[in-house]
Amino acid sequence: xxxxxxxxxxxxxxxxxxxxxxxxxxxxxxxxxxxxxxxxxxxxxxxxxxxxxxxxxxxxxxxxxxxxxxxxxxxxxxxxxxxxxxxxxxxxxxxxxxxxxxxxxxxxxxxxxxxxxxxxxxxxxxxxxxxxxxxxxxxxxxxxxxxxxxxxxxxxxxxxxxxxxxxxxxxxxxxxxxxxxxxxxxxxxxxxxxxxxxxxxxxxxxxxxxxxxxxxxxxxxxxxxxxxxxxxxxxxxxxxxxxxxxxxxxxxxxxxxxxxxxxxxxxxxxxxxxxxxxxxxxxxxxxxxxxxxxxxxxxxxxxxxxxxxxxxxxxxxxxxxxxxxxxxxxxxxxxxxxxxxxxxxxxxxxx
Amino acid sequence: xxxxxxxxxxxxxxxxxxxxxxxxxxxxxxxxxxxxxxxxxxxxxxxxxxxxxxxxxxxxxxxxxxxxxxxxxxxxxxxxxxxxxxxxxxxxxxxxxxxxxxxxxxxxxxxxxxxxxxxxxxxxxxxxxxxxxxxxxxxxxxxxxxxxxxxxxxxxxxxxxxxxxxxxxxxxxxxxxxxxxxxxxxxxxxxxxxxxxxxxxxxxxxxxxxxxxxxxxxxxxxxxxxxxxxxxxxxxxxxxxxxxxxxxxxxxxxxxxxxxxxxxxxxxxxxxxxxxxxxxxxxxxxxxxxxxxxxxxxxxxxxxxxxxxxxxxxxxxxxxxxxxxxxxxxxxxxxxxxxxxxxxxxxxxxxxxxxxxxxxxxxxxxxxxxxxxxxxxxxxxxxxxxxxxxxxxxxxxxxxxxxxxxxxxxxxxxxxxxxxxxxxxxxxxxxxxxxxxxxxxxxxxxxxxxxxxxxxxxxxxxxxxxxxxxxxxxxxxxxxxxxxxxxxxxxxxxxxxxxxxxxxxxxxxxxxxxxxxxxxxxxxxxxxxxxxxxxxxxxxxxxxxxxxxxxxxxxxxxxxxxxxxxxxxxxxxxxxxxxxxxxxxxxxxxxxxxxxxxxxxxxxxxxxxxxxxxxxxxxxxxxxxxx
Numbered sequence: 017x018x019x020x021x022x023x024x025x026x027x028x029x030x031x032x033x034x035x036x037x038x039x040x041x042x043x044x045x046x047x048x049x050x051x052x053x054x055x056x057x058x059x060x061x062x063x064x065x066x067x068x069x070x071x072x073x074x075x076x077x078x079x080x081x082x083x084x085x086x087x088x089x090x091x092x093x094x095x096x097x098x099x100x101x102x103x104x105x106x107x108x109x110x111x112x113x114x115x116x117x118x119x120x121x122x123x124x125x126x127x128x129x130x131x132x133x134x135x136x137x138x139x140x141x142x143x144x145x146x147x148x149x150x151x152x153x154x155x156x157x158x159x160x161x162x163x164x165x166x167x168x169x170x171x172x173x174x175x176x177x178x179x180x181x182x183x184x185x186x187x188x189x190x191x192x193x194x195x196x197x198x199x200x201x202x203x204x205x206x207x208x209x210x211x212x213x214x215x216x217x218x219x220x221x222x223x224x225x226x227x228x229x230x231x232x233x234x235x236x237x238x239x240x241x242x243x244x245x246x247x248x249x250x251x252x253x254x255x256x257x258x259x260x261x262x263x264x265x266x267x268x269x270x271x272x273x274x275x276x277x278x279x280x281x282x283x284x285x286x287x288x289x290x291x292x293x294x295x296x297x298x299x300x301x302x303x304x305x306x307x308x309x310x311x312x313x314x315x316x317x318x319x320x321x322x323x324x325x326x327x328x329x330x331x332x333x334x335x336x337x338x339x340x341x342x343x344x345x346x347x348x349x350x351x352x353x354x355x356x357x358x359x360x361x362x363x364x365x366x367x
Numbered sequence: 368x369x370x371x372x373x374x375x376x377x378x379x380x381x382x383x384x385x386x387x388x389x390x391x392x393x394x395x396x397x398x399x400x401x402x403x404x405x406x407x408x409x410x411x412x413x414x415x416x417x418x419x420x421x422x423x424x425x426x427x428x429x430x431x432x433x434x435x436x437x438x439x440x441x442x443x444x445x446x447x448x449x450x451x452x453x454x455x456x457x458x459x460x461x462x463x464x465x466x467x468x469x470x471x472x473x474x475x476x477x478x479x480x481x482x483x484x485x486x487x488x489x490x491x492x493x494x495x496x497x498x499x500x501x502x503x504x505x506x507x508x509x510x511x512x513x514x515x516x517x518x519x520x521x522x523x524x525x526x527x528x529x530x531x532x533x534x535x536x537x538x539x540x541x542x543x544x545x546x547x548x549x550x551x552x553x554x555x556x557x558x559x560x561x562x563x564x565x566x567x568x569x570x571x572x573x574x575x576x577x578x579x580x581x582x583x584x585x586x587x588x589x590x591x592x593x594x595x596x597x598x599x600x601x602x603x604x605x606x607x608x609x610x611x612x613x614x615x616x617x618x619x620x621x622x623x624x625x626x627x628x629x630x631x632x633x634x635x636x637x638x639x640x641x642x643x644x645x646x647x648x649x650x651x652x653x654x655x656x657x658x659x660x661x662x663x664x665x666x667x668x669x670x671x672x673x674x675x676x677x678x679x680x681x682x683x684x685x686x687x688x689x690x691x692x693x694x695x696x697x698x699x700x701x702x703x704x705x706x707x708x709x710x711x712x713x714x715x716x717x718x719x720x721x722x723x724x725x726x727x728x729x730x731x732x733x734x735x736x737x738x739x740x741x742x743x744x745x746x747x748x749x750x751x752x753x754x755x756x757x758x759x760x761x762x763x764x765x766x767x768x769x770x771x772x773x774x775x776x777x778x779x780x781x782x783x784x785x786x787x788x789x790x791x792x793x794x795x796x797x798x799x800x801x802x803x804x805x806x807x808x809x810x811x812x813x814x815x816x817x818x819x820x821x822x823x824x825x826x827x828x829x830x831x832x833x834x835x836x837x838x839x840x841x842x843x844x845x846x847x848x849x850x851x852x853x854x855x856x857x858x859x860x861x862x863x864x865x866x867x868x869x870x871x872x873x874x875x876x877x878x879x880x881x882x883x884x885x886x887x888x889x890x891x892x893x894x895x896x897x898x899x900x901x902x903x904x905x906x907x908x909x910x911x912x913x914x915x916x917x918x919x920x921x922x923x924x925x926x927x928x929x930x931x932x933x934x935x936x937x938x939x940x941x942x943x944x945x946x947x948x949x950x951x952x953x954x955x956x957x958x959x960x961x962x963x964x965x966x967x968x969x970x971x972x973x974x975x976x977x978x979x980x981x982x983x984x985x986x987x988x989x990x991x992x993x994x
Contacts, residue, residue: 035844067836089845090844092705095676098668099679101677103681105677130669347632351796354615358614359417359611359612
């Protein structure tokens, strides 16, 4: 029932979503591009500023709510999902976005990321992954690659990095998408995440111009993007590359090893090459796509998994409502519940 | 609440009083023997008989500690009488020991000449070894200071339930009902409410109901028969004189839950409770989960931090956010409390204190989180703190916490402790209409002089407006980073932080203007000595000061509910006494706060054994202070 509450669409423009606050990110930070993409997307989905809430934790990305003209709550490190859960349970009609980073959402707040996903609270979670701690000045993060030189790892980090999308999927997420800050497809990914009823997890690779500059260039830089980005789309074959950049390629399933494989597509005949058609409801394929090692494979981007199930607040609040049926909120009766006894009054003090 | 109750002379040999004013009974047995249930049901029948009472459940942290061991003993003490009862009693008059371990760990507390009722059937070689007895204490004369009544309760229970064809293990489970039957006979209690309760409890397996009832009746019948020959006598304790009205029993955890529901109604707000299970606070979450019809939403979070964070999120969205825990969980919530202070959102945090630090004593009581409540956050982070003195007092304290939170837009800490949370006492059911409502107000239009929105504008109390997301046109941002005093935008300039720090402090200090002046519970407003307490030490302090005054000693009692900020007259009041004694179940925390706030020479009386004070301990300290 609570899932069905229609949210009225409102006409706004990008300007309506800008605040009078001075944006305080470093010049050239990928966060600017993400901010613009979000501000461009909100009018397109008919979002109402009065009904929209951005909740964040701590870190560069978590300053985001100050720059969006909606309700905003800049909370404490790693806990934004827990605050957002309280907001949604108190008022499920609010449209809630969580903005977090690889440190906030995967390190100090990994626990809450897991639980909001498994519960399936109807929110959009945007995890800006720059593979570094920015606001504390450049230490390695849980997504930093092995060997990352940083003030706390001058000999190179030895930690094995976590994969946010694999973590989200393992936590039971029903929507997984990936994009990057300056991608022209970011807005369509954000729209899809908003259209999904339930917890939608979006990993956005984001360039930290100061501490981890051009970290994602091996798949976002011009010239290599074409051969190194696989944009998946429900119902479409998994193709990447072009004739110009060295040939069209596709992803197939090797039945013997039960693993994915890159194949060349000759003369556009992807069926002959055995390229698989993306099914966003196929959880097994989603697992394979987010675990695909970059290098031998391209980076899987777009809506990787989208298979809704009832939302947490919908089921919980319906259950609560059901349990209230036929019950009266009579406090006087509640206080006098259980085995009681009466002490008789006197003429002077009757009861 | 008129007569002074001294320890009764029940069963102390010599003159025998078959109608004593008060009696203390302790049931002790294995964790699996059902002692808490026995005690609870005995409490109920005692309440129904019109006695005043206080209880003290004392059980191990382990759910089912290995059978027969010393650390697996679970006990339930009840003090009941025909006059006002404030504590569970210093020394039991009667000890029911279901096995050797229960005898060994409890007999030391028994009053000289008191009665031991022991299940001789359990005093076998194996159980004696587990309790580290070389010789059977029932046979070696070591219990000669007391009256001993030892018989095979196990065998008699088995015989009583034989017709119902239960297995040996199930049959022995009825032992507690046999014992309860005997206790009900001893104090001339009606069995019918208990029979009704058993029929309801075992509605799905009537055989178990019948077996338990048979055991209960057999225990009762045993009393009638044994009276003719043994030391067993039947006692009649007259009903206590209470104000007329409807009464029920209530535990602290129940009263807190009911008080929160009442507080939310008085604030005209739906309540959101975010909790994470922890002993001894979980009962509040259990209780509230059953009260959805009172616009209560409960959420079992993934951890203590998420529990408070969700409650703050719900407060932001316009509910009355509540969270509850015990020391270790409160420590985890510290950072989020700071955020609630910074964003000035209403929030109730309940701490059912237990022995610490760290895991400490999960099932034992202590008052050692006072510093944590008043000071335990980073930065200058002032927050009102109020403390409940008894199980029934929790109801009013919870309402008061809701009032302060909503009127002042601030988080509030409520301190109770393991003793109050679990203990039961009679409660005169209050009339909800007797409490003054304090409806919450939400901002619906921009509040600035030039038509702008000022989220941090302050009213005469220093409170900012509460602005719910979803309100058209009032979009704004809040957060833990320092803000401009007017616009609420990020501003950590020197002037801004100075102004905001001062404003937060002034607001919480100002709460003192809305609370009643400190009253003197007993005695005069000046004199030689005042005993100052807070929280669950109320009972033993009250009785100790009563006794001292009856002896003619110049001593008064002050009990503080609002421990932060404190009543405006408290400092002057304390200065009217030559000496100030502060009994606390910690190493002297409130004593230090009083010294700091009022420069008074407060002297500590400390106890950290996990057990409440006895009346005698406080009496002795009064004697010493006046010597």
